Amino acid sequence: MPHLTSAVATPSRAPEIQLDPQGMERLRGLVRDHADALVKAFYDVLLEDREAQGFLHHSIVQERLSPSLRTWLIDLFAPGLDVEGKSFIARQTKIGEVHARIKIPMHLVMAGAAVLKGRIADLLADDEARFDQLRLVGERIDAALLLMSQSYVKGTMNRARMDEAYRLFSLDQDIHFERESQRASLMEWSQKTLFRILGAGPNEATSALGRSPFGLWIRHRADFLFEASPHLERLNQAIDRIDEDLLPRIDAGDRAESLTALQAGVEEIAFLLNEMFQGLAGLEGGRDPLTRTLNRRFLSSILSREIGFANANQTPLSVLLLDVDHFKRINDEHGHPAGDEVLRQVAEAVTENVRPSDFVFRYGGEEFLIVLVETTLQQAVAVAERTRQALEARDIKIGGAERLRVTASIGAAEHGGHPDENYLIKTADEALYRAKQAGRNRVEQNG
Amino acid sequence: MPHLTSAVATPSRAPEIQLDPQGMERLRGLVRDHADALVKAFYDVLLEDREAQGFLHHSIVQERLSPSLRTWLIDLFAPGLDVEGKSFIARQTKIGEVHARIKIPMHLVMAGAAVLKGRIADLLADDEARFDQLRLVGERIDAALLLMSQSYVKGTMNRARMDEAYRLFSLDQDIHFERESQRASLMEWSQKTLFRILGAGPNEATSALGRSPFGLWIRHRADFLFEASPHLERLNQAIDRIDEDLLPRIDAGDRAESLTALQAGVEEIAFLLNEMFQGLAGLEGGRDPLTRTLNRRFLSSILSREIGFANANQTPLSVLLLDVDHFKRINDEHGHPAGDEVLRQVAEAVTENVRPSDFVFRYGGEEFLIVLVETTLQQAVAVAERTRQALEARDIKIGGAERLRVTASIGAAEHGGHPDENYLIKTADEALYRAKQAGRNRVEQNG
Structure with a gap:
């Protein structure tokens, strides 16, 4: 009986170009001699990217990733390397898995690899051998990228499935309870702040709403639950206004107006929170509620x-x-x-x-x-x-x-x-x- | 206030190598002259792959995909092409989206592209210009692959999320009702078959279990619901045994033994079905059932x-x-x-x-x-x-x-x-x- 599940892929590759031992050794020596500059050129491409900047801080690149890339690059031009051999396949596959886990997008790795190819081409001596050397550079880098891409895509798909499962799980939790408990959390901050302002409470330091349990919840849960909601941005802005504008003014003694503004801000946040929770209801149904047919x-x-x-x-x-x-x-x-x-x-x-x-x-x-x-x-x-x-x-x-x-x-x-x-x-x-x-x-x- | 959502990527590319107009025209003429052979070499790689064979039948490749690839390849070596221009980016992005939708894995496209590069390198005339021509071939193909990869991964991730959402939705349906209704469907087939064999029923043609509503449900729903179950393979084998071995023997007149075997087969299927449904309960909880902490x-x-x-x-x-x-x-x-x-x-x-x-x-x-x-x-x-x-x-x-x-x-x-x-x-x-x-x-x- 036929099945829906598909077989594992076995990618086919072209036979590799052969260099004479001297040409190979010269190529390898050249890559080794310029390894630092090549590694830098690769990461410059990644760090130029806005998306990558968030997760690839310079210190991390320096300390951990650069040495790995350097070794990878030099090993790639080892004379006896077999790009169809088990150890090569295992190594590149592993790199793709790691990239999926730490979210280095495949297209950025490809962009970096394109720069590497160009830099190495620039370095090749202007002689008979360089055409074949360039072919070999391309072939080996492409063979590695192909294997990385395969495991990267697999890892990234698994991750996407899990992310979605978690998102749906979050939506499936007791949303009413969550709404009330966050409303209470907001009110608790508001009350504490008012007591402090009125001098009736304990003499605490000003505590920003963004740093309160409510603020933390908004950043680490709501951002996920309400991903698509237009209200979330407004709610975040309202929190920022309170923390960056109103609290400092109140601390500076400007009470009358600021208190009114604070009350309005908290009310707006409570309103937006409620709206966002309302928007969740029925949003994720697998069936059309009217006809019970599939969504x-x-x-x-x-x-x-x-x-x-x-x-x-x-x-x-x-x-x-x-x-x-x-x-x-x-x-x-x-x-x-x-x-x-x-x-x-x-x-x-x-x-x-x-x-x-x-x-x-x-x-x-x-x-x-x-x-x-x-x-x-x-x-x-x-x-x-x-x-x-x-x-x-x-x-x-x-x-x-x-x-x-x-x-x-x-x-x-x-x-x-x-x-x-x-x-x-x-x-x-x-x-x-x-x-x-x-x-x-x-x-x-x-x- | 900072957010979890990341910015859109802007991949960085290396500046392109410049060929003189004649070198460029020669390269383009060569690609055009050998376009059919190049296209064939590309698809030979894809069709060699077991995974790809399932969805890329030869007739489809001939009729639809080959002409597209041919045009893409010739256009890739257009003299005035700007690989950072809007129309190039839009075109390659679109190809990546289509590949994600029709499930042509990115690593297979990369394998095909590597073969293209090798074939074009073989075709280049042995003169001064060929080193730069080879660089340009690599650069343009890589620029296209990078953009395809970016949109392919995005599309594939969206697809994976949706697949997971549908899987969880299916698990969330009324599983008890489904179990009873499929058990009834199996018994109905069994009863009809027995009546026919005993000559008591209408003179229908032998109807295979695999072709019955039960068989269809197993292929198009159970394969998804019970993806991970070890019982599914056994259940499919039991259906095959009935359809391919027992029914022909019964039709050939060998009743006594075959009827006993048929009864045993149906009972085994009912047992396995029940086991699989039991396995679903609690399998997908987002929380550990004992401690209520996250899974x-x-x-x-x-x-x-x-x-x-x-x-x-x-x-x-x-x-x-x-x-x-x-x-x-x-x-x-x-x-x-x-x-x-x-x-x-x-x-x-x-x-x-x-x-x-x-x-x-x-x-x-x-x-x-x-x-x-x-x-x-x-x-x-x-x-x-x-x-x-x-x-x-x-x-x-x-x-x-x-x-x-x-x-x-x-x-x-x-x-x-x-x-x-x-x-x-x-x-x-x-x-x-x-x-x-x-x-x-x-x-x-x-x-």
């Missing part, structure tokens, strides 16, 4: 898996794209609750006519996309036609005694081997367009 | 984020590694339930002594790892000491009137700028080792 954000994961399966096992695969006819008119004439009920009924009609192994997505406002596994175009058209008729026959109750009849147009397309999922969807969309053009309430195919 | 699988995501934050903002960061003293003896003398209670109490003592913004992990059997954000070594040691004393003072009830006292050894380490999270953990582990060596129930630091 479109999973379409790419699923369809690309199924395309891989179909290509690997030579099994058929089809998709349907269904659009409710005249949906806008239904909404306009009968109101949104009626429109919602129509969408629920359409989803039900679709779901009743497919198998447990198929996938139904809410694709757009009134559009559904259905992935039919191991299904030919002919079979897909039959499913579409059955669904179309089932929907046409439904009496849809919309509040009170009022009943509606709705129809849908459907485009069917079979996967033809093209590895891009967008291509298959586009093909189904073209068929749907023709079904609409031909008068609606019909199925068209595009194979 | 170790999130450690890398969290610690690497915090290291990035500390490096970017120059804030301190520390970790504690805590090990319960003589835990084995507690288990041996008082039994596992007592050991479990001890672990719960230790977790509670730790949690009560850290802030809401810190992270507590179950790191090993009786080990806990604590990430203390924005905390210096001195502060970390104070937290560790407070925790150690709090634990020492606890009376731990273990069933009935029996009470225990336990202690723990703690190693503290501060992050010193090293970007690898494993390094920080190793440092804390060394401190913990010294605390154990020095007699246990104490805190040691290693900064």
Whole structure:
């Protein structure tokens, strides 16, 4: 029985150019003699990058990474080196893994390697041998980069999966409890600060909101939970205003105005915090809440898996794209609750006519996309036609005694081997367009 | 206020080598004249790869990808090409995105590019210009690969995140319902098949289990849900045995033995299915079920984020590694339930002594790892000491009137700028080792 999981890669490489022993030794000597300058040139490229600056401080580069690169570079031009040998593969693979872990992007390593190639080319003596030497330099660096890239991508994908798992786990925690406890934490800071200002509290030093438990939580938890929220930036600015502007003014004796501003600042932060927590609710559902069909954000994961399966096992695969006819008119004439009920009924009609192994997505406002596994175009058209008729026959109750009849147009397309999922969807969309053009309430195919 | 999110990358490139117009034109003519052979050499490398074969069938390569590569290659040696220009960057970025979507691994593209470089080098005329021509070939191909790699990795990471989100969503569905409905689906196939064999049912053609709704579900859902399960392979083999061995024998008239074997096969499948569903329960918890501390699988995501934050903002960061003293003896003398209670109490003592913004992990059997954000070594040691004393003072009830006292050894380490999270953990582990060596129930630091 065929499986979805794919085999491990075995990359193929070109045979290496051969240098005579003297040419090889000269090349190696040259790299060794200029190793420090080459290493510096490599890291200059990395440190120029804004992204890299954050995690590659100069002292780290000096103390730890530079000596490793130096050894790597000199070893790369060892005369007997076998770029298909186990130890070479293990070493470069390990480097890729480390880069994934410490987040040195592969493209920056490639940029640094391109600079190394250029510098070494500049250093080569102007003689007969230099063409082959340059080829060998390119080949060996490329062989190393290829192996690094392979393990880097694997490590980075694993990391991305884990990051996502953690993010979803965080969202799944008791959000109500978290909201109340952070609100309390903010109020506690505010109260302590007021007592201190009023002279009634213990004579503590000014404690910045950003340094309080609330501030720490915002930096180390909220930044993750509310990644996408536009409120987070405003909340951070409000904290900065309090810490950098208001507290110093209060400490300097300017109380009257500053206290009002402080109160307004804390209220704004509480408001934004609440808004952000509200925004979390329902944000991450895997299903469309109205129709219980799959959320479109999973379409790419699923369809690309199924395309891989179909290509690997030579099994058929089809998709349907269904659009409710005249949906806008239904909404306009009968109101949104009626429109919602129509969408629920359409989803039900679709779901009743497919198998447990198929996938139904809410694709757009009134559009559904259905992935039919191991299904030919002919079979897909039959499913579409059955669904179309089932929907046409439904009496849809919309509040009170009022009943509606709705129809849908459907485009069917079979996967033809093209590895891009967008291509298959586009093909189904073209068929749907023709079904609409031909008068609606019909199925068209595009194979 | 500093943030965890990093800036967009701006990779730096080396200045390009300049060829005279004739040298450039000769190079371009040569690439154009041999374009078909070069394209073939590139795809031969990809199609040699087992992983790539699954998604790159020869017809697809011929019809769609080869012409694109041909154009890309010829355009790459256009005389006026600016590898830092917008249109070049946009084009290569787009290619990387498409490769991520259709899952052409970056390292295979790099392997193909290495072959291209070698072939073009072989084609260069043996004259003065060829050294610079070779440099330019390398530079332009590398410039393109770098941009592709950047967008490929980004696209692949997004895909990995979405795949993981979908996987967790699937696990979160109503697993009990799914189990019963697939068991019913298996039994339905089995019953239909028996009726047909006994001649009592309608005269249907033999329908393979692999083709039944159950078989489809196994291939398109279970393969994903039970990715890691050792039972899945056995279940697939059992289906294959029924379809490829038993059914043909039954159709050929060999009933007696085959029916017994069929019954055994169906029972085995039902058993394995049940086992796999059982294995799902609790598998994916974000927290350790016993101690409610964080699951170790999130450690890398969290610690690497915090290291990035500390490096970017120059804030301190520390970790504690805590090990319960003589835990084995507690288990041996008082039994596992007592050991479990001890672990719960230790977790509670730790949690009560850290802030809401810190992270507590179950790191090993009786080990806990604590990430203390924005905390210096001195502060970390104070937290560790407070925790150690709090634990020492606890009376731990273990069933009935029996009470225990336990202690723990703690190693503290501060992050010193090293970007690898494993390094920080190793440092804390060394401190913990010294605390154990020095007699246990104490805190040691290693900064």
